[in-house]
Amino acid sequence: MKQHNIVLVGGGSTWTPGILKALTKHLHEFPLKRVVLYDVDEERQEVIGEFAKILFAEEAPEVEFTYTTNKIEAYSDMDFVFCQMRTGGYPMREKDEKIPLGFGVIGQETCGAGGFAYGMRSIRDMIEMVNDVRHYSADAWILNYTNPAAIVALALDRVFPDDKKILNICDQPVNLLRSYGRLINYDYNKFEPTYFGLNHFGWFTHIFDENGNDLAPKIKEMILQGGFRPVDAEQRDQSWLDTYALVEDMVRDFPEYLPNTYLQYYLYPQYKAAKLDSHHTRANEVMEGREKKVFEECRDIVLKGTAKKSQVVHNDAHGDMIVEVAASISNNLRRTYIVIVPNNGIVSNLSNDVMIEVAASLGINGPAPYAVGEIESFYKGLIEGQHAYEKLTVEAYLEGSYTKALQALTLNRTIVDAKKARLVLDALIEANKEYWPELK
Numbered sequence: 069m070k071q072h073n074i075v076l077v078g079g080g081s082t083w084t085p086g087i088l089k090a091l092t093k094h095l096h097e098f099p100l101k102r103v104v105l106y107d108v109d110e111e112r113q114e115v116i117g118e119f120a121k122i123l124f125a126e127e128a129p130e131v132e133f134t135y136t137t138n139k140i141e142a143y144s145d146m147d148f149v150f151c152q153m154r155t156g157g158y159p160m161r162e163k164d165e166k167i168p169l170g171f172g173v174i175g176q177e178t179c180g181a182g183g184f185a186y187g188m189r190s191i192r193d194m195i196e197m198v199n200d201v202r203h204y205s206a207d208a209w210i211l212n213y214t215n216p217a218a219i220v221a222l223a224l225d226r227v228f229p230d231d232k233k234i235l236n237i238c239d240q241p242v243n244l245l246r247s248y249g250r251l252i253n254y255d256y257n258k259f260e261p262t263y264f265g266l267n268h269f270g271w272f273t274h275i276f277d278e279n280g281n282d283l284a285p286k287i288k289e290m291i292l293q294g295g296f297r298p299v300d301a302e303q304r305d306q307s308w309l310d311t312y313a314l315v316e317d318m319v320r321d322f323p324e325y326l327p328n329t330y331l332q333y334y335l336y337p338q339y340k341a342a343k344l345d346s347h348h349t350r351a352n353e354v355m356e357g358r359e360k361k362v363f364e365e366c367r368d369i370v371l372k373g374t375a376k377k378s379q380v381v382h383n384d385a386h387g388d389m390i391v392e393v394a395a396s397i398s399n400n401l402r403r404t405y406i407v408i409v410p411n412n413g414i415v416s417n418l419s420n421d422v423m424i425e426v427a428a429s430l431g432i433n434g435p436a437p438y439a440v441g442e443i444e445s446f447y448k449g450l451i452e453g454q455h456a457y458e459k460l461t462v463e464a465y466l467e468g469s470y471t472k473a474l475q476a477l478t479l480n481r482t483i484v485d486a487k488k489a490r491l492v493l494d495a496l497i498e499a500n501k502e503y504w505p506e507l508k
């Protein structure tokens with residue numbers, strides 16, 4: 069089996085320890101020659117990098133491991149680029165969440181005005197990353213987690229239409245599958261799901277078992293009877309438990325399909341905005357929780373000189389997914405994952421340029437998505453509105469257009485009112501001066 073060279077862009081991310089753990093766990097199907105962590109923040113990179121040295125020495129000493137802030141070292145001679153950057157970091161995420169809430173609309177990492185602001189920041193760095201990678205490793209696969217994945221995917225498709233080796237992914241569908249598995253006490257690995265939508269904006273239509281029975285009706289029934297919790301509920305903060313709990317309301321109101329958790333921001337925008345605390349948002353929860361814990365534990369591991377029994381290298385769907393996707397592509401395994409691809413007729417009544425999230429078989433030539441066919445009016449209407457918002461966001465960035473930015477936010481279901489959209493947009497422009505192009 070081929071031994072791979074891989075780089076993690078955003079090597080100082082809170083998710084890096086989990087991905088590294090997944091890499092060591094999957095060596096049998098995804099052998100490694102060289103692993104590089106790359107980040108623009110030297111301090112973050114050093115903490116995670118020093119921890120990773122210990123992890124590899126203990127779990128896979130044969131792997132050449134380095135960390136760097138140098139692009140040439142990071143991107144030269146790579147087979148896979150795993151990308152998970154956050155332009156502006158958590159302090160900007162905090163503004164994305166708090167500024168819209170100050171105007172009474174949803175403030176969320178990837179949805180609504182917050183997702184718009186984050187998207188406008190991510191596009192610039194993501195374009196730069198692809199150009200750099202292609203300069204130093206023309207054939208590398210780029211697997212991207214960077215959010216908002218829907219907007220990033222659309223922007224990269226626009227700017228690099230002929231690049232067939234960029235794949236945008238999200239772990240939320242597989243997290244939902246794991247959570248359904250826990251709910252009905254069934255091995256989620258045996259599920260065969262059908263799913264359609266945009267990223268953070270989709271539905272499971274069926275969840276088949278290995279005998280061809282659709283388990284979706286049973287899952288919906290159980291949710292209606294006893295509520296819904298994430299597979300790793302014991303490790304979740306309260307805000308995520310609240311988010312999962314509201315799936316019950318969505319299933320009651322719209323019982324046809326099983327919704328992605330993120331749809332609640334669009335289906336109940338006023339109710340959700342009223343529930344969110346504009347003084348203490350998810351960004352605060354993460355900075356006080358996951359970020360603090362990951363960095364403290366990594367420092368502690370370095371002091372102790374061992375990563376054995378560490379909590380920080382706990383492994384979940386996030387780490388597993390990106391490594392398994394890489395293994396499926398590299399070894400032509402043709403396993404099925406839910407990924408983000410150009411529509412090109414997969415949902416037959418949506419336009420070709422929509423970046424849809426669907427089940428696809430992943431092999432050496434990339435994703436081969438399974439056909440979905442026609443979708444019904446409710447879903448088509450929601451998706452087309454959201455796609456128009458995403459497209460206008462990308463165009464606002466590429467053209468430096470204030471009008472398109474205002475159109476995008478007005479179309480977003482979490483805002484709707486154009487006067488409110490203008491107020492939020494102006495406040496976000498002020499907060500993002502360092503990152504966005506000038507909008508005229």
Ligand SMILES: NC(=O)c1ccc[n+]([C@@H]2O[C@H](COP(=O)([O-])OP(=O)(O)OC[C@H]3O[C@@H](n4cnc5c(N)ncnc54)[C@H](O)[C@@H]3O)[C@@H](O)[C@H]2O)c1
Nearest residue numbers: 078080081082083108109152153154193213214215238239
């Ligand atoms: N698609 C998904 O389902 C999914 C799941 C989890 C996280 N994410 C995304 O993964 C990313 C990381 O999340 P996090 O919460 O760990 O954030 P984080 O801030 O802890 O980590 C991001 C890292 O990226 C670095 N960075 C910023 N700009 C960079 C650039 N241009 N080049 C290289 N590195 C850069 C930062 O310095 C930071 O260390 C975010 O975009 C997040 O939204 C996506």
Ligand SMILES: O=P(O)(O)OC[C@H]1O[C@H](O[C@H]2[C@H](O)[C@@H](O)[C@@H](O)O[C@@H]2CO)[C@H](O)[C@@H](O)[C@@H]1O
Nearest residue numbers: 177178215238239240243308350354384385386
């Ligand atoms: O609010 P955060 O930073 O904790 O999470 C935001 C991300 O939420 C989803 O990711 C899940 C992930 O699916 C799962 O593996 C698990 O570990 O928890 C995460 C949430 O904490 C979402 O898919 C991502 O796009 C978000 O960035």
Ligand SMILES: [Mn+2]
Nearest residue numbers: 217238239240
């Ligand atoms: Mn996601």
